[in-house]
Each structure stands twice: as structure tokens, then as C-alpha cells.
Amino acid sequence: MRKGYIINKKEIASEFGVNVRTIQRDFDDIRNYLADKFQGQEIIYDYQAKGYIIDNQENKVVSAVEIFTFIKILIESRAFCDAEMNGLINSIFSVISKSEQNVIKSLVSNEVFHFKPLTHNKPILKNIWDIAQCILRKEVIEIQFKKVNGEEGRRVIYPLSIVFSEFYFYLVAQIEEFENKEPAFFRVDRILKFKLLGRKFKAKRFEEGELKKRILFMYGGELLHLKFIYKGQAVEAILDRFPTAKILNQSQNEYLIEAEVYGKGCLMWLLSQGENIELISPIFLREEIKNKIAKMNERYSMERLRV
Structure with missing residues (x-):
């Protein structure tokens, strides 16, 4: 119900093998729970849909058109490998009803079928999340990464932000030995591994929004x-x-x-x-x-x- 599903009392009673009064008691219990824990949400009967729904006065459930838009942008980004792209799309689908899922799937099926990931085709979600935790905790890390020419490099860095631009996710970081210079950019898919160095860094608030206004193709410099x-x-x-x-x-x-x-x-x-x-x-x-x-x-x- 919190995902927007419409519940018909008779149908759900038949599905669980109980009588309608049992389902009504369940609704009463859920109403009390919502009133106690989630103010602004309540179970109501939708006469047009002929079923019960949760009416969320504070945060309306995400709509099908919003989900459709998210998926179109996600596919166009080409930022993720096949497995991660499919997982993300399925996760987004899970917050809308089956009927809405079927409509959107028919609209994007051709794009999903012909989806072409980037050349590296590597999973990056875990790296993004792990590095994000280092940013949050202001952890100094050492990264091992692959350069454009294929050689490997190492840097001790202060991770500042993760940004997306032109197909790729980038780690924006201050290189420790060049603290007084502008931040550097490392493509997340080229970061082979990193390790915590057991110390914190101090940095002023990093305004990634202001940086993105002035960056083209993620080239650093003055x-x-x-x-x-x-x-x-x-x-x-x-x-x-x-x-x-x-x-x-x-x-x-x-x-x-x-x-x-x-x-x-x-x-x-x-x-x-x-x-x-x-x-x-x-x-x-x-x-x-x-x-x-x-x-x-x-x-x-x-x-x-x-x-």
C-alpha cells in the first residue's frame, strides 16, 4: 500500500484465505500504526479505484511519469554495466504498481534491449558508495588507479566529492602533496583499489555545484x-x-x-x-x-x- 498499490478487501481476503472482517481488523491496526508513527498518512477508500489506498499528505508516492523519466535518463547516461543497469531499473520499478510497470516497460523495452554499456563495462556502484563513506568521514585514502596511457599510479588524497559528467563518475580529490592547488579528478571506473590510511583531513566546505558550473569534460586547472x-x-x-x-x-x-x-x-x-x-x-x-x-x-x- 505504501508503494501505491490498491487493495480490494474481498480479493485480499480470498488471497490469504481469511474472511473480510479479518482484513478489516488488519486495516484498523494499520490505521492506528500510521497515526502513531507516520502522521499525515492514512488508509482511505478510493471509490473510483474501488479499493483501499494509503493517502500520503506529506510526500505523495512517486508517479509513473517520474519513474519513466528517471529510467530514460539512466539509460541515456550509459554510466553502468549491464548487470548494474538492469538492477537499477528493477529497483526503480519496484515502487510502482504492476500495471504501471508494464506500461513503462513497453515504452523503454527497445532501448533496454539495445543498451550498450561503456567500453570498460565494470561494476562501479560499490566503489561509489565506499568512497562516498570516506568523503563523509573525511578519511585520507591512498588510491591505485589506471592512467589514460594504461600505466598505473598511486596518490594519497583527500576525497571531496563524487560527480557525474559526460558518461562517467569522477572522484574529485585534493592530492595531499599539492594541497594548495586545485582539486584533481579521477574516473571512478579507473580506480583499481584504495585503502584507508587511518587519519582524517581538514578541509573547508567543498561546493561541487559551483565547481560543475566551471568544468568542461572534467579537466582540472586554474x-x-x-x-x-x-x-x-x-x-x-x-x-x-x-x-x-x-x-x-x-x-x-x-x-x-x-x-x-x-x-x-x-x-x-x-x-x-x-x-x-x-x-x-x-x-x-x-x-x-x-x-x-x-x-x-x-x-x-x-x-x-x-x-
Whole structure:
């Protein structure tokens, strides 16, 4: 009933092999329990549904459309391996009725069937939870992880937060030997193991929300102040990509925009916009883009034999 199921007194009496009066006494006991332990919840008879339900005045039961939306986002994230994805979807289904489950399953069955996990295809839920406990307790840990080039590394870190971005979960952490620098990012699926070092760290409150506003593709680095010209009609896409962005000037379909980002992860996105974006400052980053464009031009100017 707390999951939103509708209970018909006669049907439930038949299922348990008792008379209707027994079920009525059960309802009375549940009413008393709810009144004592869960104020704002009560059993009522729904004349339209022809059955008894729990009416929750404080926190309404999650709706089918909300569950449908959660599952669509979960599938699109591709963040979990097959086993964990199926387990998560089944767990979410468990809070709605069978009839609602059947409707949603028919809507997402094709996506579930064709679901393609990420290349690593590793279970990560336990790692996420275990590391989250270290964050909560401010435990100093040593992690062993795999680098992009395949080599293994070790770091003593202060775990600060776990964030999700562009298919992956990341551990945001302060490296102990670089306490005065910006936090580093470690992909959770690349953390091979970690161990507690038996000591705590002191850190000021970490604002992951503020960090996410200024991070693109989870690249770390110093805070940069960008100023660029965007030529196009879909300026809202620019503002969505850069939550800190402000339009300084506008003329027809040309916008002068400034934004704050950490590190040079923005380069990947700026280059992807082609002729629609011109970076004005910082100058060193503008020069780096010019060099990359020159190298791209050189590469595409070469005649390449067909493979």
C-alpha cells in the first residue's frame, strides 16, 4: 500500500484465505500504526479505484511519469554495466504498481534491449558508495588507479566529492602533496583499489555545484576567464554549456560572451564549434587554438592513400 498499490478487501481476503472482517481488523491496526508513527498518512477508500489506498499528505508516492523519466535518463547516461543497469531499473520499478510497470516497460523495452554499456563495462556502484563513506568521514585514502596511457599510479588524497559528467563518475580529490592547488579528478571506473590510511583531513566546505558550473569534460586547472564571439541563432545552447556565461553584447546573430571555466577542457568544445566561435581571450588560449587549427589544416592538406 505504501508503494501505491490498491487493495480490494474481498480479493485480499480470498488471497490469504481469511474472511473480510479479518482484513478489516488488519486495516484498523494499520490505521492506528500510521497515526502513531507516520502522521499525515492514512488508509482511505478510493471509490473510483474501488479499493483501499494509503493517502500520503506529506510526500505523495512517486508517479509513473517520474519513474519513466528517471529510467530514460539512466539509460541515456550509459554510466553502468549491464548487470548494474538492469538492477537499477528493477529497483526503480519496484515502487510502482504492476500495471504501471508494464506500461513503462513497453515504452523503454527497445532501448533496454539495445543498451550498450561503456567500453570498460565494470561494476562501479560499490566503489561509489565506499568512497562516498570516506568523503563523509573525511578519511585520507591512498588510491591505485589506471592512467589514460594504461600505466598505473598511486596518490594519497583527500576525497571531496563524487560527480557525474559526460558518461562517467569522477572522484574529485585534493592530492595531499599539492594541497594548495586545485582539486584533481579521477574516473571512478579507473580506480583499481584504495585503502584507508587511518587519519582524517581538514578541509573547508567543498561546493561541487559551483565547481560543475566551471568544468568542461572534467579537466582540472586554474580558473580561466573566457571571452568569445558566437555567431549563430542557438545562443541558448552556449548558455547551457557554460552555466556562468553572460552575454556582454549582441548585434543580430553575433554575441559577445564571457564565462569562467577551470582548465583547458573547454578547448575540445570550442574547436568543435568550427567557424561559429572565435575566442578573444585569454590570449595564450587563443594562440593554442590557432596552432591546433594550423596543424589540422596541414594534416588535411596532405594527400592520403585510400586504405
